[in-house]
Amino acid sequence: DTAVSQTPKYLVTQMGNDKSIKCEQNLGHDTMYWYKQDSKKFLKIMFSYNNKELIINETVPNRFSPKSPDKAHLNLHINSLELGDSAVYFCASSHPPLAGGGTDTQYFGPGTRLTVL
Amino acid sequence: QKEVEQNSGPLSVPEGAIASLNCTYSDRVSQSFFWYRQYSGKSPELIMSIYSNGDKEDGRFTAQLNKASQYVSLLIRDSQPSDSATYLCAVRSYGNNRLAFGKGNQVVVIP
Numbered sequence: 159d160t161a162v163s164q165t166p167k168y169l170v171t172q173m174g175n176d177k178s179i180k181c182e183q184n185l186g187h188d189t190m191y192w193y194k195q196d197s198k199k200f201l202k203i204m205f206s207y208n209n210k211e212l213i214i215n216e217t218v219p220n221r222f223s224p225k226s227p228d229k230a231h232l233n234l235h236i237n238s239l240e241l242g243d244s245a246v247y248f249c250a251s252s253h254p255p256l257a258g259g260g261t262d263t264q265y266f267g268p269g270t271r272l273t274v275l
Numbered sequence: 276q277k278e279v280e281q282n283s284g285p286l287s288v289p290e291g292a293i294a295s296l297n298c299t300y301s302d303r304v305s306q307s308f309f310w311y312r313q314y315s316g317k318s319p320e321l322i323m324s325i326y327s328n329g330d331k332e333d334g335r336f337t338a339q340l341n342k343a344s345q346y347v348s349l350l351i352r353d354s355q356p357s358d359s360a361t362y363l364c365a366v367r368s369y370g371n372n373r374l375a376f377g378k379g380n381q382v383v384v385i386p
Contacts, residue, residue, distance in 0.1 A: 189372060199361060201319065201376040214373050248318055254372065262307055262367060264374055266318040 161185050162267035164249050170273045171239055178235045179270045181249030189213075190232035191250040191264065192224060201248070207232055208254055236272075244274045278302065278375040279366050285381035294351040296380050298364030301345070307367040308340055308347045312360045313379070319363055323349065354384045 162183045171177055183190060191214075192204040206214035207226040221237045232249060249267040280299050288294045296310075307326055311319035323338040325331045325347065331338045337350040347366075351358055364377040 191374075198378070199313075200378050201363065203373055203375075206372050208372065262372075263309065263321055263324055264365075266320070269318050 162249055162251055162265050164247075164267040164270050166270060167268065168271050168273075170275065172275055173239055173241060175239050176235070176237045177239060177272070178233055179247055179249075179272075181232045181234070181267055183230055183249075183251040183265070183267075185251055185265060187251040187253055187265075188229055189252050189254050190226065190229070191252075192232065192234050193248040193250060193266075195246045195248060195269075197245070205232075205234075239272075239274045241274050244272055246271050277377075279364055279377040281364050281377035281380050284379075285383055287383045287385055288354050290354060290356060290384055290386050292354050294354050294358065294382050294384070296349045296351075296362050296364075296382070297346060298348065298366075298377055299346045300364075300366045300375075302366070302368045302375075303342075303345065304369045305342075305345075305366045306369040308338070309365040309367075309374070310336075310338060310347075310349045311363040311365060311376075312358075313363055314360045322362070351382070354382075356384050356386050358382060359384045 189208045191206045195201045205224040210226045223235045226232045246269045248269045250264040252264040253261045310322045313319045325338040325340045335352045339348045361379040361381045363379045365374045
């Protein structure tokens, strides 16, 4: 029944390791997102894919690489993890925004709390 | 100037009172406006969306949008302890998939 799901929920790892977070949505949305929420609770967009195509790529280190095998899945791979990568990562999905608005609500997954030691 | 600004909190309100949250945004062509509620340790969940100037009511929540003044507000009537959470204002500009969030306002409803 879960609309947007993420795995794992918690991830604790050492500096320098490589890790992946997976996201799946069953809402039939074409657009998916990755957000980072830091310790001050500020939620910031990292990437967005529309129908498997990258459409938003904010200023994010290239150690972060999103991959969308199909429009229902958007995974995030992080290489050479650093202490500053510790945060909660949220996946979200929505319909593409229309000119008149009204259908572009973003629905969030439960989050993945990443702790880098 | 930050894209989306929310006045600092936390906001403490007695149970049954009205909580009022404000949000201003910088991009004049902003088109979609959202209020999300986030409980501690949980993900943001949509409370209200608003696209046109004026008021939009949904139960105890009312969103107000004024595009000329570039602000959007959220009123919570008859505040309940279960309303204690952080409220995030989010704004999307025309033709842009990107949603810009404010830093959030923490609301504490005191029984």
